[in-house]
Structures are given as structure tokens and as C-alpha cells.
Amino acid sequence: MTRPTPRDRPRPEDTDGPLLTAYGLNKAFGLTQALSTASLSLGRGEIVALMGPSGSGKSTFLHCLAGVVRPDAGRIDYGGVDLTHAPDPRLSALRRTEFGFLFQFGQLVPELPCVENVALPLRLNGQRRRPAEREATRMLERLDVGDVARKRPGACSGGQGQRVAVARALITRPRVVFADEPTGALDSLNGEKVLRLLTDTARESGASVVLVTHEPRVAAYADREVIVRDGRTLDIGGGR
Amino acid sequence: MIGVRLSLTGGRESAVRTCLTAVGVGVATAMLLLAASLPTILDEVGERSSGLSFRQSAEYPQPPPAEDTVLLGSALANADHRGTPVTGWVIEPEGDQAPLPPGIADFPEPGEMVVSPALAERLADPDNDLLQRRLDHPVVGQIEEEGLSGPHELVYYLGQEGMEADGAGTVRMDAFGGGEPYRPDTPVILLLGLVGTVVMLIPVVVFLSAAVRFGGQARDRRLAAVRLMGADRAATRRIAAGETVAGVLLGMLIGAGFFVAGRPIVETLPIDDGVFASDVVPSPVLAAGVAVLVPLLALWVALLAVRGVAVEPLGVVRRAERRRPRLWWRLLLPVFGGALLYAGLGSFLTGTVAVNWAVLVSVGLLAVLLGTTAVLPWLVDRAVRTLPSSPLSLQLARRRLASGGDRAVSGIVVTVAGAIALLTLLNGAESTDREGVPETGDPSVGASAGEGPYQRVDLSKEPRVEDPVALFEGEPAIEEAVAVRRTYAMVGDNGGVLVRVADCASLQQLTDLPDCEPGDVFATPGAEVEPGDVAEMTGTEPPMHWTVPQYTELSSGVAGARYGEETLLATPEAMASADPEVVEEMTGAVLLRVDESAPEAREQMLAAAAEVDPTAGMEPLVAHVGSPLDTMKLMLLAGAIACLVMVVAGVTVGTVEQIQERRRVHAVLTAFGARRRTLVGSVLWQTAVPVALGVATACVFGLALGALLLGATGLPMAFDVAEIVTIAAAGAGAIVLATLLTLPALLRTMRADGLRSE
Numbered sequence: 002m003t004r005p006t007p008r009d010r011p012r013p014e015d016t017d018g019p020l021l022t023a024y025g026l027n028k029a030f031g032l033t034q035a036l037s038t039a040s041l042s043l044g045r046g047e048i049v050a051l052m053g054p055s056g057s058g059k060s061t062f063l064h065c066l067a068g069v070v071r072p073d074a075g076r077i078d079y080g081g082v083d084l085t086h087a088p089d090p091r092l093s094a095l096r097r098t099e100f101g102f103l104f105q106f107g108q109l110v111p112e113l114p115c116v117e118n119v120a121l122p123l124r125l126n127g128q129r130r131r132p133a134e135r136e137a138t139r140m141l142e143r144l145d146v147g148d149v150a151r152k153r154p155g156a157c158s159g160g161q162g163q164r165v166a167v168a169r170a171l172i173t174r175p176r177v178v179f180a181d182e183p184t185g186a187l188d189s190l191n192g193e194k195v196l197r198l199l200t201d202t203a204r205e206s207g208a209s210v211v212l213v214t215h216e217p218r219v220a221a222y223a224d225r226e227v228i229v230r231d232g233r234t235l236d237i238g239g240g241r
Numbered sequence: 242m243i244g245v246r247l248s249l250t251g252g253r254e255s256a257v258r259t260c261l262t263a264v265g266v267g268v269a270t271a272m273l274l275l276a277a278s279l280p281t282i283l284d285e286v287g288e289r290s291s292g293l294s295f296r297q298s299a300e301y302p303q304p305p306p307a308e309d310t311v312l313l314g315s316a317l318a319n320a321d322h323r324g325t326p327v328t329g330w331v332i333e334p335e336g337d338q339a340p341l342p343p344g345i346a347d348f349p350e351p352g353e354m355v356v357s358p359a360l361a362e363r364l365a366d367p368d369n370d371l372l373q374r375r376l377d378h379p380v381v382g383q384i385e386e387e388g389l390s391g392p393h394e395l396v397y398y399l400g401q402e403g404m405e406a407d408g409a410g411t412v413r414m415d416a417f418g419g420g421e422p423y424r425p426d427t428p429v430i431l432l433l434g435l436v437g438t439v440v441m442l443i444p445v446v447v448f449l450s451a452a453v454r455f456g457g458q459a460r461d462r463r464l465a466a467v468r469l470m471g472a473d474r475a476a477t478r479r480i481a482a483g484e485t486v487a488g489v490l491l492g493m494l495i496g497a498g499f500f501v502a503g504r505p506i507v508e509t510l511p512i513d514d515g516v517f518a519s520d521v522v523p524s525p526v527l528a529a530g531v532a533v534l535v536p537l538l539a540l541w542v543a544l545l546a547v548r549g550v551a552v553e554p555l556g557v558v559r560r561a562e563r564r565r566p567r568l569w570w571r572l573l574l575p576v577f578g579g580a581l582l583y584a585g586l587g588s589f590l591t592g593t594v595a596v597n598w599a600v601l602v603s604v605g606l607l608a609v610l611l612g613t614t615a616v617l618p619w620l621v622d623r624a625v626r627t628l629p630s631s632p633l634s635l636q637l638a639r640r641r642l643a644s645g646g647d648r649a650v651s652g653i654v655v656t657v658a659g660a661i662a663l664l665t666l667l668n669g670a671e672s673t674d675r676e677g678v679p680e681t682g683d684p685s686v687g688a689s690a691g692e693g694p695y696q697r698v699d700l701s702k703e704p705r706v707e708d709p710v711a712l713f714e715g716e717p718a719i720e721e722a723v724a725v726r727r728t729y730a731m732v733g734d735n736g737g738v739l740v741r742v743a744d745c746a747s748l749q750q751l752t753d754l755p756d757c758e759p760g761d762v763f764a765t766p767g768a769e770v771e772p773g774d775v776a777e778m779t780g781t782e783p784p785m786h787w788t789v790p791q792y793t794e795l796s797s798g799v800a801g802a803r804y805g806e807e808t809l810l811a812t813p814e815a816m817a818s819a820d821p822e823v824v825e826e827m828t829g830a831v832l833l834r835v836d837e838s839a840p841e842a843r844e845q846m847l848a849a850a851a852e853v854d855p856t857a858g859m860e861p862l863v864a865h866v867g868s869p870l871d872t873m874k875l876m877l878l879a880g881a882i883a884c885l886v887m888v889v890a891g892v893t894v895g896t897v898e899q900i901q902e903r904r905r906v907h908a909v910l911t912a913f914g915a916r917r918r919t920l921v922g923s924v925l926w927q928t929a930v931p932v933a934l935g936v937a938t939a940c941v942f943g944l945a946l947g948a949l950l951l952g953a954t955g956l957p958m959a960f961d962v963a964e965i966v967t968i969a970a971a972g973a974g975a976i977v978l979a980t981l982l983t984l985p986a987l988l989r990t991m992r993a994d995g996l997r998s999e
Contacts, residue, residue, distance in 0.1 A: 069469070090473045097471025110466050112255045122470045169470070 020045045020209055021177060026065050026075035028058075028232075035061040036072065037232035041211075043177065048200055048210040050223035058232040059213045060181050066211060067100055067179045068092040079177075097126050101170035101178040101208070103199065105185040108166065109154040115165045116141065116150040122173050140168040144198050160191030167199050174206050181213045189218075196222050258456035261894055262488030263495050265452020268887060270496025270535055271503060272445045276438060277527035278520075285520040289390060292343040292418040296328070303406055304415045308336030311348075312404040314411035318699075318858035320847050322363060322372050322395060329376075331401035331411075331856055340416050342398065344388015347381075349400035355382040356397040357389055371844035375851040391514025399855060410701065410856065435599055436666065436950070437877060439606045440659030444884035447652040449535065450542040451891040452492070453485055457546060458902050460484060478544055485543035489536050496535075512876060571615040575942065578608025579949055586953035606659075606946075613658050613942040614651035620934045628930070633915075634922030642930055650935045650976065652888040657939035657972040658946065660881040664964050665947025667874050669956035695723070695751075695832035698850045699858040709831050709853045716849050718839035723747045726827035730776035730787065730809075738770050739808045740778070740787075742824055748810050751832070752795065760814040762792035768807035778823055785826060787819035881968065885975040892979035896924075897986045904990040911991045924987055925980060932976040936969050 021043040028036040035058045043049055043066075051059040064070035066077060068084040069092075077084040079099075084092065101122075102108070109118045119137035124130060141147045146164045149157050157165065163183065170178050180199065184192030200222045203210050212223055220226050228235040295313065304310055316329030334348050341348065345355050354376065356364065361383055363369050364376060376397060384396060406413040464477050472480065504518040523531070585601025625642045628635060700709065713722040725743040732738060741748075745757035754763060764770065772791045777784050792809065816824050831853075835842045850857045900907070907920060944960065951958055 090475075093468070093471050093473035093476070095471075096469065100471075102469055108466050108469060110463050112463065121467070125467070125470055125472050125476065 019043055020047075020079070021066060022078045023062075023066055024076050026062065026072040026077070028061055028065060028070065028072045035232055036065065038075070039065075039229065039232060039234045040075075041066065041227060041234060043209050043211060045176075046204065046207045046209055047225065048203065048212060048223045050220035050226045051211065051213045051229050052215060052217075052220050052226050053229035054215060057229045059215075059229040061232075062229055062234070063179050063181055063211055063213050067102070067177075068095060097122060098173060099176045101173065101175035103163075103166050103170045103178060103180040103183045105182040109162060109169070111154050114151050114153055115146070115157065118154065118165060119169045119172050122169065126173065137168070137172060140172050141165065144168050144202070158191075159187050160194060163187060163191070163195045164198060167195060167202070170199075171202050171206065171208070175208055178203055178208055178210045180210060182215075183212070184214075184216075184219055192219070258459070259488045259491065261455045262452050262485075263492035265455065265891065265894075266449060266489050266492025266535065266539065267495030267499050268890075269445050269449035269452065270493050270531065271499035272883075272887075273442070273531045273535065274496065274500040274523045274528065275503075275507075275521070276442060276445075277523040277531055279438070280524045280527065281522045282516055282520045285517070286390065289343070289387060292387060293390065295342070295412075295414060295417055303413045306335050306406075306413065307415065309338040309340065310335045310413050310415045311339040311342075312401075312406055312411055312413055313342070314401070314404060314856055315858065316397075316399055316856050317375070317847065317851055320375075320850075320859050321843070322369070323844070325393070325395055327360070327395040327397075329396070329855075330398045331404065332398045333401045333404045335413070340414065342388060342417050344384040344386065345382065345398060346385075349381050349398055351400045351402040352378055353381045353400045354378040354397050355384055356380050357384045357394055359393050360395040360397055363395065371841055371848045375844075375848040377851075386517055386519065389514070392508045392517055393511070393513075393515035401855075410858075435602055436606060436659075436663055437873070437880065439603050440610070440655075440663055441880040441884060443607065443610055443659065444652050444656045444888060446538065447655060448884075448887040448891050449538060451652070451895060453489070453539045453542045454546055455894055456898060458898070481543050481546075482540050485539055486536070489539040493532070493535060510879070568616070568619045571612065571619055574612030574615055575609045576612075578605045578610075578612055579946075581605030581608060582946075582949060583953055586950070609942065609946050610655045610659055613938055614654050616938055616942075617651065617654060617931065617935055620938060621931050624930055624934060632919075632922070634919045635926050637910075637919070637923035638926035638930070642927060650931045652891065653885070653932065653972045653976060654935040654939045656881055656884040656888065657936055657968055658943035660877060660968045661940060661943025661965050662946035662950060663877050664874070664968065665944065665960055666950045666954075666956070667877070668959040668961050668964075669947075669951040669954075671959070696835055696846065696859075698831045698833060698846070698853070700829040700831065700854045701856045712853055713831055713833055713846075713849050716845040718836050718842035718845045719833050719849070720836050721750060721834040723750045723832040724829070725751075725832060726824055726829050728827045729779045731779060732770045732774045732776050732789070736769065737779075738768050738776070740776070740811060740827075741808055742811050742813055742816060742827060745812060748812070751810065752797065754795070754810075755793065757812070759812050760817075761812050762790055762815045763795050763810040764792045765795050765798035765808045765810070767798075768809060770809065778819075778827070785820040785823045787816060787823060790815055790818065881971070885971060889975045889979045889982075892976060893982045896928075896979065896983040900924075900983060900986050900990055907987070907990040917988065917991055920991060921984060921987060924983070928976055928980045932973055936973050939972065940965060940969055 019042040021041070023039065023041045026036050026039040027034070037058075039058065039062050041049070041062070051062060053059045061070060065072045066084075068077070068079075068087065072085055075085065079095070082091070082095075084095075087095075096102070109115070110121065113121065116134050116137045119140055120128075120130070120133040123133035123136060138147065138150055141150050144164045144167055146157075146161050146168070149161050149165065154162050154165065163186070167183075170180070178199070183199065184195055187195060196219060200210065202208075210223075212219065214220055312333045312335060314331045316331045317327065318329075320327045320329065330342075332342070332348060333351070339348070347355075349355050356376075360376075361380060364373055364380065376399075378399060384398070386392075389396060404411055460481065464472075464481060467480060468477055500523075504521045507516050507521050508518050510516070581601050582605030585598045585605055621642060625639055628639060628642075698713075710722040710724050713719050723743065724747060725741045727739065727741045729737045730740045741751070743751075745754070745759065745761070748754055748757060748763070752763075752765070757763075770776070770789055772789055774789045776787045776789055778787060789809070795810075798808065813824055833846060835846055837843075839845075847859065850859065910920060944965070947960070948958060
């Protein structure tokens with residue numbers, strides 16, 4: 002019996018409604034109120050930039066949206082599933098199949114070659130090693146980093162590493178990619194390349210992107226901008 | 242499989258980490274396999290001892306002479322070579338079908354020898370010229386393993402002719418073997434063995450768990466990354482287990498290799514007669530236990546480490562705020578262990594075995610020793626709260642100290658506490674052992690038991706030389722030789738008296754006599770015998786009798802004689818009333834006053850004795866030959882050193898790893914201008930505080946445990962402060978050494994290139 006691939010699995014109904022909705026999220030770390038009634042609605046294939054100064058709560062908001070951090074109050078709805086109350090296995094399954102992640106420092110596993118890093122989400126999903134690595138190699142080539150497939154992340158440049166991270170985020174053809182300051186550790190040239198690859202590939206596959214940044218230059222790649230300040234959100238529209 | 246792959250193909254760092262784990266697990270596995278071999282070793286030793294039972298006892302009544310009998314007599318009984326016992330036998334087959342003693346292929350011809358390999362080695366050494374003189378016979382063969390109790394045993398069979406069975410010195414045998422196998426049956430020895438095994442195995446297990454945790458922080462980060470990609474908690478645990486499995490399985494293979502490679506080394510260990518490498522075979526049940534328990538323990542430790550933290554997609558967080566350690570429950574474990582120990586020892590000593598005493602004692606010991614480590618975090622916490630905030634190095638160390646007791650220090654604490662408890666028990670057992678040892682009047686003869694300032698050589702009825710006294714006196718180290726005949730005589734219900742027969746000149750040498758004429762008899766003070774009593778001479782068959790004549794009572798005894806050795810000193814003429822052959826039947830002996838300070842004094846005496854009579858008997862040594870307790874003490878020290886070496890290895894690797902993890906912090910501190918000595922000082926503080934507290938705790942708990950064991954076994958309290966300080970200092974030194982070994986790694990994190998990575 003073969004296990005279904007992410008693409009075969011049932012997905013949220015393809016309706017006109019938003020893909021991901023968050024209402025009134027509160028989150029406190031000790032005495033620090035990181036989020037206060039933060040809200041967001043993310044459309045299918047939409048790229049939204051979360052903007053705001055350092056410490057405004059934008060990363061916490063992104064982590065809550067992705068089901069990585071549980072908010073203290075509020076509700077996050079993804080395809081009819083309330084992420085705030087979903088059990089850990091359900092959230093893990095979502096991260097494996099529906100969500101992709103991209104961080105400032107890549108979060109690649111340093112012990113594994115790039116191709117195995119990219120194939121890892123597929124393998125976690127039950128796919129066999131060889132087909133998973135074939136698919137990963139294709140993805141790396143598509144992102145113009147096929148030559149580093151057998152290298153370990155430590156042997157790659159910052160730009161190459163971040164493109165490998167993009168490949169890993171997109172390999173499962175996720176519905177939503179959560180990117181937290183994805184170009185924060187790169188020079189502007191490499192940052193531009195990575196952003197273009199991320200957004201172009203996401204658009205091709207119809208994935209939505211939530212992009213945390215404090216740089217207007219980065220936010221310009223988004224369809225819409227949401228300002229986060231003192232844990233509150235303000236949708237200002239705009240973007241590209 | 243992902244976990245296995247992460248541990249095997251993760252580049253240099255991953256390979257190093259897996260290798261360290263494997264080597265650590267390998268060392269622990271080898272130690273456990275060695276412990277699992279103890280029952281086999283005891284069985285094999287017991288089996289051989291059964292074959293060698295002729296050394297202790299002979300068949301009674303003696304079989305008649307036949308084609309299938311052999312005569313066997315003791316040669317130079319109780320002799321030694323530089324403190325190691327030398328067992329010699331004279332042997333003569335009485336027919337073609339005479340049984341061969343175990344381990345020899347052919348009977349030596351008269352005047353030829355078959356020797357053990359260890360003795361052959363000594364005889365071949367040109368430095369042992371006095372031994373060569375003592376055993377100046379051609380060597381025609383070697384004794385195989387089954388004829389020896391161990392590889393270091395010094396034994397020989399000397400071919401002889403014209404032997405006569407007397408049922409005592411020379412016996413007739415028609416078969417060898419069939420005796421009861423030797424089993425250690427002394428309660429204290431059994432207890433020491435059990436306590437020693439438990440005490441030595443705990444650090445092995447601590448080391449094993451430390452080895453499994455090598456690279457723990459890097460692993461946590463990896464797992465967090467995997468969690469981010471969608472692995473749930475169960476999958477994360479499986480990956481963590483998979484990572485451990487590779488190192489552990491590799492480690493078990495390495496451990497089996499270490500064990501096989503290390504077996505020959507066991508033969509070289511200076512433990513009594515030694516252990517043959519071929520005896521070191523793990524008991525199948527225990528080996529299977531090791532094969533199952535090591536991976537299970539490793540997996541349990543790995544999963545426990547994952548459970549102790551919450552591996553979340555964004556990283557690893559501690560499950561809870563560290564609470565201030567409480568003392569009361571930490572004391573419960575040692576108290577519970579003490580109670581179990583007391584109950585176990587009680588049932589062991591009284592024989593009222595409701596539950597297996599060994600289980601109670603083992604669990605009790607485990608609880609006490611592990612309880613000792615549980616107290617350590619509380620002590621460290623208290624100490625950290627009272628420590629001042631300066632100097633800066635101490636302030637930097639405080640945060641790390643506040644994170645609790647170091648596991649490596651726990652290993653030291655268990656080793657030191659266990660070793661102190663064992664030493665205390667050994668000293669208690671030793672002090673009762675010493676009570677049976679005679680006090681000699683002359684310190685120069687502390688080496689042997691018996692004849693006051695003299696060492697005695699018992700001769701057979703037909704010594705090779707006419708004038709043994711002259712031959713002995715020709716040796717530079719022998720100051721005086723006195724020929725006597727001696728035997729114990731039983732007198733009515735009064736017990737015994739030692740009767741020494743010699744001419745007046747010889748008797749005068751033994752003690753101050755007022756006047757001596759042939760026919761005189763003298764009695765030392767306390768000799769409970771009256772003139773006219775009939776004394777039955779022991780050692781003669783049939784028993785011979787002597788009517789004690791009038792004697793002169795002496796005001797002093799024979800110099801240095803023991804209590805209970807009241808003596809009648811008689812001239813040969815005074816024995817006229819005895820059976821005619823009584824004097825001939827009495828054991829001929831030469832009493833020697835040896836200059837113990839002369840080089841090789843005892844060797845000279847033994848060489849001369851062999852020349853006089855190869856079947857002579859020596860007095861047993863007391864001080865030269867170690868007791869089983871000395872051997873156990875030696876084994877304990879060796880075991881403690883082995884444990885400390887393991888702990889040092891574990892601490893070094895663990896600390897280097899910590900330093901690697903903190904290299905950014907160190908680089909930042911260096912950037913801020915922190916001096917090297919401040920950072921080095923902070924690392925030393927982090928080590929010194931828990932180690933000092935740990936060693937102090939270990940001393941207190943070790944002494945208390947030792948006192949409990951002594952009290953429960955009814956042994957006298959005996960503490961050797963010097964030994965305790967030595968063990969404690971070794972424990973503290975081990976950690977200091979480990980810290981010093983990590984300094985190069987620390988200094989590297991403070992170099993300019995370390996800053997550049999910042």
C-alpha cells in the first residue's frame with residue numbers, strides 16, 4: 002500500500018473565502034504582551050508582508066499563524082481547522098503537508114547535504130529516499146543551486162543556503178509559506194534573488210506567502226502590507 | 242532511519258560525535274562484559290581447584306601401593322620467591338599406570354622438574370640466581386592451565402625416588418581431582434565482592450549515560466529543525482532514538498572488540514595467582530543481559546534527555562522553570578537505601594533469608610550511592626546563593642553553577658563514596674584478620690610466624706647433608722643456626738606443650754639456662770605439665786609416650802615465643818623414658834636467626850634449605866605474602882582508578898562540547914575586553930565548587946555507608962584517614978585534570994579568528 006503524497010491529500014475547499022484567518026490573537030511572554038487582538042485574513046495565492054519595527058510582535062504573529070506558537074486567546078482558522086486548539090500531531094501534519102517555512106538563517110540541518118535537507122520534509126511524509134531526493138534535486142536545479150546539492154549547508158554561501166531553504170520550504174508544494182526575515186542575513190543582491198525566487202515559485206504553484214520584514218524594499222514584493230505595532234495589526238493594503 | 246543517517250553521514254562533527262558515543266559505550270560495554278565474566282571466572286577457578294584438591298587433603302585411609310598409584314610429597318613447603326608463594330612437590334610414580342597430576346604430560350625423572358610458566362620465566366631471569374640455586378634441577382616440561390590456579394602461580398613438580406608414604410608429608414594417591422570446588426564462603430569476602438561489583442558498575446552506567454548524551458545540544462537543535470518541518474513529537478523521539486542507536490550499536494561492537502583485545506591484559510593483572518585469559522568468558526545469560534540492557538539503557542537515557550526538554554519547532558526550551566532544590570526528599574533515597582542495606586545484611590548474617598539478601602544489599606547500595614548524588618544539587622544551590630559576586634570570574638561562573646549539579650561530578654561522587662565505604666569495610670575486616678596474627682618479640686622476624694626470633698626449617702628424616710647447621714651458617718645473612726627436634730605433646734586434659742630436644746649448647750642459644758647437663762629438662766613459665774605426667778607425642782604413628790621427668794622452671798620463656806607456646810626444653814638424654822625411637826620420630830628442625838636487613842636474606846635461607854633437603858618445610862610467611870583482603874584492596878584501587886579515568890574522559894568531552902556551544906559568548910566577552918584569566922577562572926570555578934562539595938559529600942556518605950556496613954556485619958570500626966584522603970584527592974584531582982585538558986579548547990574560543998565568526 003502506498004502512502005498518499007501531499008498533492009493527493011484532501012486540501013481546504015477551493016472556495017472564494019480566505020485560506021487562513023486569524024482573529025483577536027493575544028499572546029504574552031511573562032509580563033510582555035507580544036500580541037494584542039492581532040488579526041489577519043490571507044487569501045489563496047496571496048503574498049502578505051507583515052511590517053513593523055523590531056519587537057513589534059510580527060515574528061510572534063507569524064509563529065501563531067503557522068501553529069508553531071499557541072496564542073493565549075483568539076482563533077486561527079485554516080480550512081475549517083481551528084489551529085489554536087488543534088493537537089500537536091495535527092499541527093505537525095499541517096507543517097509537513099500544507100505549510101512551508103523560511104527563516105533568516107535557513108534553519109537547515111547542518112549534518113545533512115543540501116539535497117537531503119530539501120528531501121527531508123518528503124521523507125518525514127513517508128516518501129522513499131530515492132524519489133524524494135530526485136524531486137529535491139529538481140527543485141534545487143530550478144532554484145539554480147543544483148551544484149550544491151551534495152554539499153553540506155556549512156559549505157554553501159549565505160545566498161546559496163537561503164535558496165536551498167526556499168527549495169525546502171516549497172518542496173511539498175505547500176499552500177502557505179511562512180517566511181521570517183528571509184533576506185535579513187543576505188546582501189541586497191542575494192536578497193533580491195531569493196525574494197524573486199520565493200515569490201515567483203510561490204505564485205507558480207499558487208501558494209500564499211506570509212512574509213515578515215521591516216524593509217519596505219522586501220515588502221514591495223507582497224500583494225498587501227499589514228503593519229504590526231505593539232502587538233496590534235493595521236492592514237494598509239498596498240504592496241506591489 | 243533518518244536518525245541513523247543523521248548520526249552516520251552528518252559530516253566530520255557528526256562522525257566525531259558518533260565515534261565518541263561509540264567509544265564511550267564501547268568502554269562501558271567492555272567493563273560490563275568483564276563483570277559478566279566473573280561467574281565464569283569463579284566457576285573455572287572452582288573447577289581447577291577441584292582438580293587441585295590434593296594440595297589441601299589426601300585420601301584417608303591411604304590406598305595400598307599399586308601400578309596405578311603415585312607418591313607425592315611437599316617440597317620446601319611454605320616457601321616463596323620475593324613474597325610470591327612457591328609451591329613445590331616431589332613426585333614418584335609407583336607403576337606404569339600412575340595417575341598424572343593435572344596439567345602435566347609426563348612424570349619428571351628423578352632430579353628433573355616440571356614447572357609452571359611463571360616459575361620458568363623467573364628461573365630464566367639471570368637476576369634470580371638464588372632461585373636458580375634453590376631449584377637447581379633441569380626443567381623438562383611446563384605445567385598446563387588445568388594444573389594451575391592462575392597464570393602467576395609458581396609451582397613445580399620435582400621427580401624423586403625412594404619416597405615412602407607417611408600419610409602426612411608424603412601421601413599415596415590413585416587419582417587426582419574430585420575434590421570440592423573452591424567457593425569463597427567467608428561472609429565478609431562475599432559481601433566485599435558484591436559491594437565492590439555494585440560500586441564499580443555504577444560509574445560505568447553513569448559514564449554510559451554521559452556517552453549517550455555527547456553532542457546533546459547540537460542534537461536538540463537538529464531535532465527542532467526537524468520539528469519545524471513537520472515531525473511530530475513521536476517522530477522526533479524516534480529520530481532521537483535512531484541517532485542513538487547507531488552510536489550504541491557501533492559502541493557495542495567496539496566494546497566486544499575492546500573486551501576480546503583486553504582479555505590477555507587480564508592475565509597480567511597482579512591479582513593473587515592471576516586469572517587466565519581463557520577463563521574470562523562472559524556468562525551467556527549475563528552477556529545476553531548486557532546485549533539487551535546497554536541499548537535499552539542508552540535509548541532510555543536518550544529519550545529521557547528529549548523528555549527533559551520540549552523540542553519545539555523554534556528550538557528547545559526547558560519544560561519548567563528550575564525550582565529551588567529541596568533537601569528532604571533527596572535524603573529519602575539514602576535513608577531508604579540504608580534501611581534496605583541493614584535488612585539485607587541482617588538476613589545475610591543471621592541466615593533468615595526471606596528475600597534474596599544480595600538483591601536487598603545491591604538495591605540498598607544503589608539507593609545510597611545515587612542518593613548521595615541527589616544531595617549534590619541542593620548543596621551547590623546553597624553554595625551559589627552564599628557565594629560573593631566578585632571576582633568577576635566567580636560572577637560569570639555563578640549562572641552555570643545555578644543550573645545544577647554536573648553529571649560528571651556525580652560520577653566522581655559515586656566512585657569516591659563507594660570506594661571509601663569499601664575501604665572502610667576492608668579495614669574493618671583486616672583489623673579482625675590481624676588479630677589472629679602473632680606478635681613477635683623481635684621486629685626483625687615479622688616476616689614469619691613461630692619461633693620467636695628464629696625462623697624454622699623443618700627437615701625430613703634423611704637430609705642430604707651431614708651437618709645442616711654448618712651449611713646454614715655459611716650463608717652471609719644467617720647469623721645463627723640451632724638444630725633441634727620438636728613436636729607437640731598432649732598432656733592429660735591440660736592441652737599441649739611444645740617439646741624441643743637439643744643438646745645443651747643449642748638450648749643455651751634459645752634461652753638463658755642456669756646450668757645444663759645431659760639429661761636435664763627445663764620448662765618455660767606457664768607450661769602446664771607436672772613431672773610424672775605422661776605426654777602423648779603428636780605426629781607419630783602409633784602414638785608414642787614420654788613420662789615427663791623432673792624439670793627446672795625457667796624465669797623467662799624462649800625469646801619472642803607466642804602466648805600458648807609454653808615449651809619444655811629437653812636434652813636427648815632426658816628422653817630416655819620415652820619409646821626408644823621417639824627422638825628419631827620427632828621432626829628435625831633448624832632454627833635460624835636471619836639478618837632480615839641483609840639483601841635477599843630469605844632467598845639465601847631458602848637456597849640453603851633446598852640444598853640441605855629439597856623436601857624441607859618453611860614456616861609460613863605472614864607479612865611477605867598478601868592476604869585476600871590486600872588483593873581486594875589492590876583491585877579496589879585499580880577499579881577506582883579505572884572509574885576515575887572513565888569519568889575524566891567523560892568530563893573532558895562534555896566540557897569541550899559545552900565550550901564549543903558557548904564559543905559565541907566567549908568571543909563576545911573577549912570582544913568586551915574580558916581577560917583570559919577571567920574566563921579560565923570562571924571555568925575553574927564552575928568545576929571547583931561542585932567538585933569540592935561533591936567530594937566532601939562523598940566522604941561523609943562513604944564513611945556513613947562504611948560504618949553502616951561495619952556495624953551490620955559486627956566488624957570493628959576502622960577508618961584509615963590517609964586512604965580516605967588519597968581517594969578523595971584522586972577524585973578531586975581527576976576533575977582538575979579534566980578541566981586542565983579542556984583549557985586548550987577554551988583558549989581557542991578566545992582567539993581572534995573566533996571573534997571573526999562573530
